[in-house]
Amino acid sequence: MGCHHLNTTRTIGCGSCPRLIDRVALALVLLGYAAPSSAAQQSPLEEEREVAGTDAPSHRPDEQSTRSKNLFGLEAAPLTGPLVTDRPDFTESTDAVPTGWCQLEAGYTYTYDSEGKDRVRDHTAPELLLRIGLAEDFELRIGWAGYSWRNDRFEGETRGGRSVTREDSSQGAQDLSLGFKLKLFEQEGWRPHFGIIGAISIPSGSAEVSSGDVDPEVVLLWAYDITDSFAIASNVGLGVPTEDDDRFVQATTSLSGAFALSDTIGAYIEYYGFYTNTESSDAAHTINGGLTYLLTDNFQIDWRIGMGLNEEADDFFTGIGFSWRF
DSSP: OOOOOOOTTOOOOGGGHHHHHHHHHHHHHHHHHHHHHHHHTOOHHHHHHHHHOTTSOOOOHHHHHOOOBOTTSOBOOOOOSSOOOOOSSSSOOSOOOOTTOEEEEEEEEEEEEEETTEEEEEEEEEEEEEEEEEETTEEEEEEEEEEEEEEEEEEEEOTTSOEEEEEEEEEEEOOEEEEEEEEEEOOBTTBOEEEEEEEEEESOSOTTTOOSSOEEEEEEEEEEEEETTEEEEEEEEEEOOEETTEEOOEEEEEEEEEEEOSSSEEEEEEEEEEESSSTTSOOEEEEEEEEEEEEETTEEEEEEEEEESSTTSOSEEEEEEEEEEO
């Protein structure tokens, strides 16, 4: 109903005064009955707030225990800080995604390698990793390096023995991976953060790219916060990949230093290696570095660049990506 304004310039005749007085008296009596009735109908929540004081919180008990749920039906744990990612560096963090939260990490990498007159260029995307917090300090990991577009230039010979340069292009989908991460210990005194990753590859990629078998891997993770703005971390892994239908044992290791340049910008420098790189080759040693930029507590973008330290490693690579917690 709209609000109607009284005309205050209207005069009231003396003959109507007794009637007006009677109406005012009746209104006062009704107000006297209404006041205690209103107090009697006061909600338990309001009574509780009066007893506790005017500054007491007005949360209902059921509101305090109600939390939002993710698409898997898991209750989302309260967040205590910005997201912690497993990209863009090679070293994986010891932290798992909080319970009930998901984290999608993705990116693109360009790789260049040459040896003599042979040259390889490769583009790989979207480098997906979906991390799902299933319990405290425990996450499910579903990964897919993505699709690879490769161009090879190499020296060949004609039937007459004349040297020629040839080019060949290929493309294909990488294998999927399925695994978990478990944080074992928080940092305490001289003891660093510890975690572990277990994973298997699933032969789901293109015939030209897929290993064609299930390849297991286990990685031990540790990290140590030296100051509020500098930390070191390392991974030591052992896998049994497949190459040309033959298995071989491959060890991996990494050492990374991370710097907080500001509240939103971070940087890192890192070494990592494969021992051996393939079944019939030597170890590959690589150094790289990069930057991260935190747009919000739940969204980060990144950039990296690196180079090989020996002939077996790729000469150069660079890439960009993002991480999103939801």
